[in-house]
Amino acid sequence: AVEISSRPAVEALRMQGESWWRTAIGYVARSMRRTLAADAGIRLTGALYLVATAAFLGVGVQPDAADWAVMVDRNRTGLFLQPWAVVVPALLIAALSMGTNLLFDAALQRHTPRKGATR
Incomplete structure (x- = not known):
């Protein structure tokens, strides 16, 4: 700034x-909006992983809550029997984080004029 x-x-x-x-x-x-949007995306990703880790450890979320991290925690004992019960919620957490960052990027690209473009 x-x-x-x-x-x-x-x-x-x-x-x-x-x-x-x-x-x-x-x-x-x-x-500064490009820098702020990139920083917001990084902070959102960190917050998602922090909440997911806390839920996995059983801190702050009820054990029977419908939460992706709780699903990973409850199904990790049967990881070798049914791996998709752990892999799918973990991939959904990553997809939410990446998808939100891609939406930030797309919104910034839409509002940023291209060099050499005429209006």
């Missing part, structure tokens, strides 16, 4: 008398 807030455009906005909020939200935050 320091690099963006020290650009000549921000100095011009200050010289024109624009408010701090308009400069911060209108220019600086809009310029």
Whole structure:
């Protein structure tokens, strides 16, 4: 944010008398949205894995809850008999994380103009 807030455009906005909020939200935050979306995706992935790990360990979630991590925990004893009962919920957790990150990326691509594109 320091690099963006020290650009000549921000100095011009200050010289024109624009408010701090308009400069911060209108220019600086809009310029940082790609970085913020990437950071949000990483944090969401970390939060999903943290909640799944806590549920797997039995912390915070009822043992009979309909949760993917609880499904993995309950079915791990029969891993060699029926591996899909463990693999499918684990893949669903990973797919939710990756899918959310891909949606963030697609939304940013849609709102970012291409270089050389004319309107």
